[in-house]
Amino acid sequence: MQAIWKGSVSFGLVTIPVKVYAATQEKDVAFRQVHAADGGRIRYRRFCEVDGEEVAYSDIAKGYELPDGEMAVLTAEDMADLPLPTRHVVEVLEFVPAEEIDPIYVSRSYYLQADGPAAKPYVLLRDALRRTGQTALVKVALRNREALAMLRPKGDVLVLQTMLWPDEVRDASFAAPASEVEVRPQEVAMAESYIQTLETSFDPDRYHDEYRAALEVVLEAKATGHEVEAPATAAPAKGEVVDLMAALQASVDEARRQRGESAGGGAGRTAGSAAKAAKPAKSTKKAPAKKTAAKKTATKKATAKKTTTKKAAKKPAAKTAKTPARKSA
Incomplete structure (x- = not known):
């Protein structure tokens, strides 16, 4: 695999020489534009509107139109000589908790490889980030464009993920549902x-690109002259839920x-x-009433008992004395 960038990570007074490799690749079925009638390839040619000549891709430069209509031409050499301090250095700006970075800012991912004798400081930074749970916010110039990025550990390697600038993320308030x-x-x-x-836990191996697989089945059928069996599909939902x-x-x-x-x-x-x-709870308000009613009932019983006791005290002693004799019998 070929490195797309070579420079160093500036980690305080520590410099870590690194090589940068693309961490992802998009896989898709490649199509070519053809003439539907006979399958002939469609070709595009680039012509200069000044002299009418066809221009080779290697002779094409970048142009910026000035307010007066003149064109400022920037060659590949001009772009390579941009006065950017981050052109060959990944500059660490600060460290923030990983969970505070909204994934919407992430653009592209790259693997960093220690270059030459940089293995020890590389491992030092990797392990320090892992132990603290922090992510390094950095600036780096890749493909002639300076970008904000974050540097974080992934397994045994450091991953550089370029980010969008704040003014490149659109305001989302228009998409929010009505407050009512x-x-x-x-x-x-x-x-x-x-x-x-x-x-469940995240396992990316459980998911597959079924669209790409279906395209490959159709192309195989086209190549061999077979018919493609359409899979059974669920009926679309009707109306609102x-x-x-x-x-x-x-x-x-x-x-x-x-x-x-x-x-x-x-x-x-x-x-x-x-x-x-x-x-x-529907019966929450009735509870105090029941408690009050129970309290009143208990009060009445206590009053009745007290009255009975007083009456018993006024009775003659003879009748009171008979009571123990009956109990003994």
């Missing part, structure tokens, strides 16, 4: 139950079925319990 939309607690509880049903609770319960049951579990089992009970817990 209300969701019932029972619906939230059921949605949480569905999330819990599909909760009116009963959110029913739709969410059906989603939970379907998710459990796909995982080999019985539908309407634990997940349904969990959702029902959560939804029940989310409902306000």
Whole structure:
């Protein structure tokens, strides 16, 4: 694999020579533009509008139109000589917690390889970032463009991920739902139950590009002259979902079925319990009244007992004396 950049990481007074390699590659089925009638290739040619001559790609430069209409031409040499301090140095600006960086800022990822005798400071920075849970915010100039980036450990290597500048991320307020939309607690509880049903650990090997696989099947069939069998597809949903609770319960049951579990089992009970817990208690206000009534009843009994005791004290002593004799008998 060929390195796309070579320089060093400036880590305080420590310099780490590194080579940068692209960490990702997009895989897709490559198509060519052809004439539909006979399959002939479509070619594009580049012509200069001044002299009408065809221009080779190697003779094309970058041009910037000035306000007066003149064109400022920048050659490859001009671009290479841009006065950027980060042209050959990854400059560490500061360290921030990894979870504070919104993934929307991430653009491209690159692997950093220690160059020459830089293995020890490379490992030092990698392990220090891992132990502290911090991410290094850096500046670097890649492909003739300075970018903000973050430097973080991934396994045994350091990964450089270029980021968008703040003014390159569009404001999202236009996409927010209207503030008057209300969701019932029972619906939230059921949605949480569905999330819990599909909760698992991330394993990228479980996912595959089915679109690319389907294209390869079609191309193979075209090459061999076979017909392609169309797979059975689910019928599209009609209209709006009116009963959110029913739709969410059906989603939970379907998710459990796909995982080999019985539908309407634990997940349904969990959702029902959560939804029940989310409902306000109806008898909360009546409780004090019952307590008061019980207290009054107890007071009446205590009063009646006291009255009976007083009456018993006023009776003749003879009758009182008979009581122990009867008990002895």
